[in-house]
Amino acid sequence: MSTPLKVILSPDSKNTTSISEARYEMIRNFIVNILRDEKEITLNNLLGRAEEQNATLLGSSTTWYLLKVKQDLEVRKIIKIRRAIGGSRVQIISINKQRNTRSIL
Numbered sequence: 001m002s003t004p005l006k007v008i009l010s011p012d013s014k015n016t017t018s019i020s021e022a023r024y025e026m027i028r029n030f031i032v033n034i035l036r037d038e039k040e041i042t043l044n045n046l047l048g049r050a051e052e053q054n055a056t057l058l059g060s061s062t063t064w065y066l067l068k069v070k071q072d073l074e075v076r077k078i079i080k081i082r083r084a085i086g087g088s089r090v091q092i093i094s095i096n097k098q099r100n101t102r103s104i105l
Contacts, residue, residue, distance in 0.1 A: 003020045003021070003022070004020070004021040004022075005018040005019065005020060005021060006018065006019055006020070006021045006024035006025075008024070008068045008069065008071070008072040009071075009072050009075040009076060010071060010072075010075065011071070011074075011075055017068055019065065019068065019069075023065065024069060024072075027050075027065055027066055027069040028069055028073065030050065030053070030066075031046065031066070031069065031070060031073065031079070031093075032073075032078075032095070034046065034049065035079065035093065035094060035095045036095070039094060039095075040092050040093060040094040041092070041093055041094075042084075042090055042091065042092055042093070043070075043081075043090070043091040043092075043093060044090070046066070046070075046093060047063055047066060050062050050063070050066045051063070070093065077096050077098070078095070078096060079093055079094065079095060079096055080093075080094055080095075080096045080098075081093055082094075
C-alpha cells in the first residue's frame with residue numbers, strides 16, 4: 001500500500017514537490033500552532049524551533065521540509081511573509097488575516 005502524497009505548490013507553478021501527507025500535516029500544524037500562539041515569528045526562529053522539536057522525526061531534512069511547507073502555505077495564502085524594515089533579509093511570518101483561516105486553526 002502506498003503512502004498518500006501531498007503536492008507542494010511553488011510560486012512559479014513549475015517546481016512542484018510531493019511529500020507524504022502525514023509529514024505535510026505534521027509540519028503544517030507545527031507552523032500554524034506557533035502562529036496561533038505567537039501571532040508572528042521570524043523564519044530563523046521558526047527554523048530553530050523546528051530543529052529543536054522535530055529533529056527526531058524528520059532527521060537532517062527538517063529545514064528542507066519546513067521551508068517547502070512554508071512556501072506551500074504562502075502560495076495557498078494561509079500565511080503571509082513580510083520583510084523586516086530597512087531592506088533586511090529577515091522574513092516575518094504570520095497568519096494571512098485576509099483569508100478565512102478558521103478551518104486551519
